[in-house]
Amino acid sequence: MMWFLYELALVLGFLAYLPKALWRRRLPHRGWAMRLGRYPAEVRARLAGRPALWLHAVSVGEVLAAAPLVQALGQAYPQAPIALSTVTAGGYAVAAKQYGASAGVAPLYFPLDLRGCVARALETIRPRILLLMESELWPMAILLTKARGVPIAVVNGRISPRAHRRYRCMKRWMAGTLGAVDRFLMQSDEDARRLRELGVEPGRILVVGSLKWDASLGVRPSPQALRETAARLGLDGYETLIVAGSTHRGEEAPLLEAAQRLREAGRPVRLILAPRHLERLDEVEALVRQQGFSSARLSQPAGAPPWQVGLVDAFGQLPQYYALASVAFVGGSLIPHGGQNPLEPASQGKPVLFGPSMHNFADITRQLLAHRAARQLRGAEELAPALLELLERPADARAMGERALQLTERSQGATQRTLEALKPLL
Numbered sequence: 068m069m070w071f072l073y074e075l076a077l078v079l080g081f082l083a084y085l086p087k088a089l090w091r092r093r094l095p096h097r098g099w100a101m102r103l104g105r106y107p108a109e110v111r112a113r114l115a116g117r118p119a120l121w122l123h124a125v126s127v128g129e130v131l132a133a134a135p136l137v138q139a140l141g142q143a144y145p146q147a148p149i150a151l152s153t154v155t156a157g158g159y160a161v162a163a164k165q166y167g168a169s170a171g172v173a174p175l176y177f178p179l180d181l182r183g184c185v186a187r188a189l190e191t192i193r194p195r196i197l198l199l200m201e202s203e204l205w206p207m208a209i210l211l212t213k214a215r216g217v218p219i220a221v222v223n224g225r226i227s228p229r230a231h232r233r234y235r236c237m238k239r240w241m242a243g244t245l246g247a248v249d250r251f252l253m254q255s256d257e258d259a260r261r262l263r264e265l266g267v268e269p270g271r272i273l274v275v276g277s278l279k280w281d282a283s284l285g286v287r288p289s290p291q292a293l294r295e296t297a298a299r300l301g302l303d304g305y306e307t308l309i310v311a312g313s314t315h316r317g318e319e320a321p322l323l324e325a326a327q328r329l330r331e332a333g334r335p336v337r338l339i340l341a342p343r344h345l346e347r348l349d350e351v352e353a354l355v356r357q358q359g360f361s362s363a364r365l366s367q368p369a370g371a372p373p374w375q376v377g378l379v380d381a382f383g384q385l386p387q388y389y390a391l392a393s394v395a396f397v398g399g400s401l402i403p404h405g406g407q408n409p410l411e412p413a414s415q416g417k418p419v420l421f422g423p424s425m426h427n428f429a430d431i432t433r434q435l436l437a438h439r440a441a442r443q444l445r446g447a448e449e450l451a452p453a454l455l456e457l458l459e460r461p462a463d464a465r466a467m468g469e470r471a472l473q474l475t476e477r478s479q480g481a482t483q484r485t486l487e488a489l490k491p492l493l
Contacts, residue, residue, distance in 0.1 A: 069240075073206065074181050098159055101176035104187030111191060113173035118195040119150040120493075122222075123177050126158040127382065128408055129200045132223060134165065135281040135482040136198075141171055143486060144493065150192045152177040157345070160382050180207040189215065196492055198222050199248075202230055206244045213247040218492040220250040222485055223278040226261040227405065227426055234265050242266060252488050254481075255430035273488050276481035277431060283414035283475055286386040296387045300365060301373060307336040307393045307458060312385050313343040313407035314398035319351050321401060321447035323358045323376070328451040334458055339365070339388050341379035343398060343407065348380055390415040394457050394464065397421040401447050409435060413471035418457050418464040420444060434478070440471035 100107070120140055124133045130153060137149055149172045153159045162174035178184035185208050197212045197219045199205075204221070212219055226234070234241050245267050253259045254277040262272055288296070297304060311322050319340055326338045338360075342351050348364070355362045355376045363374035365388075366381045379385060389395050395412030397419060399405060405427035412419050419441040425432040435441035444453055457464040 070182070070207070070210075077180060098156070098176040102179050102184065104178040104184040104191070106175055106188070106191045110173050110175050113170060114148045114150065114192065116193070117146070117148055118193045119148045119173070120144060120196055120198070121150045121152065121192050121194040122198045122200070123152045123203050124158065124162075124200040125153060125177075125203055126155040127161050129153075129223075130158050130161045130165070131286070132277075132279045132282045132408075133200060134285055136222065136278055136485060137166070137172060139482050139486050141169075145171070147195055148173060150175060150194070157382060164383060177205075178208070180205040182207060182211070185211050196220065196489070198489075201225050202227070204241075204244055204248075209244050209247050218249045219247060220252060220489060220492060221248055222252050222489075223481070224251050224253040224262075225255070225258045225427075226253075226265075227429075229405075229426070231261045231264070238265060249492055250488060252485050257430065275484035275488060276478070278481045278485065279408060279410050279428075279431065280475060280478040281480070281482045283408075283410040284479070286411075287415065288387040288390050292387060293390055297391060300377065300391075302337075302391065307334065308339065308391055309336050309394050309396065309454060310339045310341070310385075310388050310392035310412070311396040312341045312379075312389060312398055312411060314340055314351075315343055315402055315404055316347065316350075317402045318398050318447075319354055320358075321450055322396065323355065323360065324447075325450040325454055326360070326376070327358065329455060329458070332455060334455060336393075336454075336458075337375060337377065339377040339379060339392075341385050341388070341398075345380060345382070348378060352378060386411060386415065389417060392417050394454055395419050396450075397425075399427070400424050401444075406432070409441060410475060413440060414475045416468040416472035418442075418467040419471060420450075420453055420457075422446070434474060435471065438470050438474045440467060440474050442467070 122133060124130045140149060151162050151172055152175050153162055154177050159174060159176060166172035166174055178188040189211060194217050197217055199221050200223050202225055209219060245265060251262055251267060251272045252275045253272060256274055259272045259274050263269060326336055329336050340351060342348060352362055360375040362376045362378060364380040365377045389412040395417045397407050397409045399407040400422035403424050406421060406425035409419050409421055409428060409431060422444050436443060442453060
């Protein structure tokens with residue numbers, strides 16, 4: 068009865084979400100059959116009927132963070148194909164682009180957490196191990212995988228304060244799900260503490276650090292690539308460029324207002340906005356023009372007319388824009404979302420600003436702030452003053468960026484620690 072109610076709740080939740088998903092153009096997408104556990108011939112060919120290392124990374128950020136682990140697993144277990152699953156269309160697009168030419172990695176969609184969908188996926192993937200990134204605790208997938216005798220581990224694990232409160236309310240129901248996981252490889256001591264409070268035995272928990280530190284240095288563009296990108300965008304290297312990455316609804320307007328205030332203060336800037344969800348591009352572009360700025364979508368051909376606000380309209384482009392920035396702002400932080408990955412600009416050696424809501428990256432945020440490698444704003448009203456201060460003190464801005472890069476380089480090693488911790492399960 069409990070599992071019937073769980074599946075019923077999932078179906079009803081999906082039906083309630085469907086109108087919003089259609090309106091935001093998140094559905095339908097070409098991978099929907101895979102979400103039902105029906106995988107195409109291309110996926111089956113890559114898996115070749117061999118037991119796979121199944122690594123689930125929900126969206127773009129997790130796919131990028133998983134990159135060093137995918138590489139390490141491929142080197143350590145070259146005979147085992149890797150099934151890299153995602154939930155979002157953006158995550159799948161990045162995975163397909165990154166591993167499309169790799170015969171040993173099969174990008175695919177994670178099945179809906181319904182018994183039939185998961186069972187069909189398991190028949191195709193035949194996992195040798197199931198690795199769940201961060202906080203992807205899908206009860207049905209865990210239950211059916213464990214029933215096959217397959218080891219399960221959470222990698223790059225984290226439990227946010229919000230998730231912790233939610234899990235505590237369903238502690239008795241979650242006990243079976245948590246009890247089926249063999250290893251919890253967590254990002255921080257605080258994440259480990261929250262797990263113990265949920266009843267997980269300390270012997271199954273190991274703090275290994277965040278894979279995002281390792282992944283961040285793997286996306287640094289070459290000098291030649293940067294020169295080509297700057298030329299394509301019409302930048303001569305002397306403009307002041309502010310890059311705001313992974314922004315959410317409610318953040319673009321304050322950023323545009325800050326850019327306008329900088330112009331009024333005699334500091335003309337160019338602003339690049341990278342909306343977290345590309346289906347919002349039309350909305351953001353309309354807002355930009357409403358505020359009186361000229362705009363351009365940055366994937367358009369070279370020779371486009373000059374722009375004041377550039378819009379990132381393709382996945383995988385943000386690192387090179389961060390690398391060109393004078394100052395970087397990390398989105399998802401001015402609204403109560405929890406922030407996006409601050410290591411993306413930090414690993415490019417850039418001064419980093421973000422808002423008050425960064426609990427999705429609490430430990431990384433704490434370390435950046437402790438090393439004076441980033442600055443946290445209390446609200447949108449501090450955006451323009453903080454940007455102006457950094458632009459008027461370029462030596463201080465460079466020093467902040469250098470500290471960010473040094474911290475990133477010193478914090479490597481989570482991939483190797485994760486691989487060592489997984490060996491007994493493999």
